[in-house]
Amino acid sequence: MxxxxxxxxxxxxxxxxxxxxxxxxxxxxxxxxxxxxxxxxxxxxxxxxxxxxxxxxxxxxxxxxxxxxxxxxxxxxxxxxxxxxxxxxxxxxxxxxxxxxxxxxxxxxxxxxxxxxxxxxxxxxxxxxxxxxxxxxxxxxxxxxxxxxxxxxxxxxxxxxxxxxxxxxxxxxxxxxxxxxxxxxxxxxxGILEDRNPTMSMPNPCKSLTSVVAKPPYFFYGNVTSLSQDSWARISQFLYSSQPEFANTQLYSALSRKEGYIHNLPIEDRFHIHPKGPMTIEEAIPHSRKWWPSWDDRKQLSYISCETSGVPLLCDKLGRILADCNGLPSAEQRRQILQQCREKNLIWVGKYKLGRLEPEHLERIMGYPFQHSQVAGFGVPDRLGSLKHSFQTDTLGYHLSVMRRLVPGGVVILSFFSGIGGVEIALHRLGIVLKGVVSVETCEVKRKILKKWWESSGQSGELIQIEDINKLSSRRLEDLMKKFKGFDLVVCQNPYSAADSDNLSGLDFSMFAEFVRVVQRVRSTMDGDR
Structure with a gap:
């Protein structure tokens, strides 16, 4: 029509x-x-x-x-x-x-x-x-x-x-x-609906859902990019009008960033991942403590920069300024140095000496294993970029922790745009057995990263990787549901695109629509089986 x-x-x-x-x-x-x-x-x-x-x-x-x-x-x-x-x-x-x-x-x-x-x-x-x-x-x-x-x-x-x-x-x-x-x-x-960032809130997403929607198989959509309130409202329309839930990662880690989720999971009896990760830059990078000046008041990262070109020259320039003033810069010099430190993610690596934040440092802050993103063909900017668009696993784990109570025997998940495996790692850190994971990810290198972690972490379940969501036909989806006897959780991790093709900044809406398509098929099929 x-x-x-x-x-x-x-x-x-x-x-x-x-x-x-x-x-x-x-x-x-x-x-x-x-x-x-x-x-x-x-x-x-x-x-x-x-x-x-x-x-x-x-x-x-x-x-x-x-x-x-x-x-x-x-x-x-x-x-x-x-x-x-x-x-x-x-x-x-x-x-x-x-x-x-x-x-x-x-x-x-x-x-x-x-x-x-x-x-x-x-x-x-x-x-x-x-x-x-x-x-x-x-x-x-x-x-x-x-x-x-x-x-x-x-x-x-x-x-x-x-x-x-x-x-x-x-x-x-x-x-x-x-x-x-x-x-x-x-x-x-x-014109009341303006493009503005959502305010921090902790609503109960399930309060707005009917009993038909707030039941398994569960769905979980998340986005770490800056979406407007109007964009979140539009996304919500396609997921049973469940309310978005926003969290600031500074409550869980040494990173201060908003992450947004839309899901039908209960919020009662959540718990944190233990042991907890570092809550400050100093805890995450302890060797920088002795060189950190008192006038640098940064405690957490507020921005993740993927830029690496020109950083060594900038660090040399700032080092010369500090050496000339014997480490006692003027108020204006401090302001300029701190501005560069925040924009470029610079840390103190020696006396009057600054250096860039390495991927290994960011992996620790984000809750990923050491050198998790290091594979052949993935340079430092690529590693930083992949981490920037991934979830902070302590934050994500808190919201997914209810799965341990809901499915005590282990979970089978269908994961779209898995990236470097944020959801899988968060569930593993929670002590939840991954009985099976069907991962859809277009980037070959990121698929290698997830497979490397799957093997090195000793997972006993089965990992099936699909390179394109368009290849997940209804026949193949039905075969996978029969193989695993259904899915416990269907997740979508931040399908973003550099070009904004649909007035949703940072979101590839066509890929999001594919996620909605499969969610509805999985839920209707499993409901019919029951």
Missing amino acids: AKKYEKDANNPFPGDDNCNNEALFGIMDKTLRLLEMGFTENQISAVFERCGSEALLTDLAESIITGGAEPDAHKYSSPLSKQSVQLNCRSLKRKTTGDFLMNQQPLSSVLIKTEEYSSDVVPEPDLLERLKGKRPKEEHTDDEPNNWLKPKEEFMEDTSNSEGRMWLEARRGISSSTNNRVAASRRRVL
Whole structure:
């Protein structure tokens, strides 16, 4: 349907690709909502032709109910019955178990379920009441955002039996989804959603999930790049609208950096990796302690630099400045030296002498084994770059520690964009047995790094490496699920790209969509097997 209306001369999309994508997502989402309400595909197709793709969801539903009249032309004459809504609720419940299956066809033709993410919803009249021909007796202003939660006598239903409860849940679910979409549209129009970094928060991601979503197989998406709040909201739509969780690695290590996760794991009974890693630069690089001047107040890394060219010359220049002043630089000289130290990750290696942070130093700070990233064909800049885009394993391990309780006998994981094995190493450090790992990673050198660690760490499970996510066909995925009897955890580690092709800085959205495609297939298949 999205393709059809993309070509429809009566409903032209803007020429800008990003706007075009947004319009396509809007049509897909409205179509899903109308299907969930119980309308047929023919009805939905006809109403788009009558009202256009930009019409509000409530107007589209009203036009279908009134039998083709223009929205708001007159009152509804064909209200939905309670029995039909109950049936729709059962159908919706089946859909939420992951009924959108992956096929062996191009991504553009694969249907991906999305849900609206919104943290500050502006209420609208109850959609179900409109379909029943009613209007709320009271109109509420934006100054009273919580009034819509108060029950009204005419809305109260008998919930003493399962049918009554299902009726009430269906009404609330439809109203909530409509409210979310209208509120998000208003915020976009008013420009309230700005591109800004997310604030530190520790929400419970599972509180916003239904019992159908918050169960195995578990999914875990993480990103260490600077994504805006709007970008996180868009990503959340494709992962059951679970709330992002953000952590600062300075609470777990000698690195100060924000990492963001979207997952359906419980947050109770988490625990830290033991023994803990170094919490300061001094602990991570003890030999620098005797040369570290008192006026250099750095305790943790705040930035990871991959630049190595010109660093020796810079260190020589700064060393001469310090030697000329006998190690007592002026306030301005201190400021300039500290600025270079932070930007280039310089550490003290001798009297009045600075040097670059080596990959081995960063591996210790990040919680990886000594010389973990050292393989043939991987230079120092490449090693630093791979570590920069990897997770700090102490931080990651804290959030994954619940897996030891959930799957005490060991885990089987499907890992996308595994990199140098951050998730695998974090689980190993937690004492969780890796019974099997299917790793998807495009970089050959990074695959070698993970395989080298797998063999050197004495893993007893099986490691299967796949070089391209597009080669993970539905047939091969089914064979892997049969081989391992399903997956306990499906993870996606930071699918980033240097070029921003989809207005999501640091994220390759096409690769993220492939991850969503497989997550939905794995969950629906395993749910069917159960």
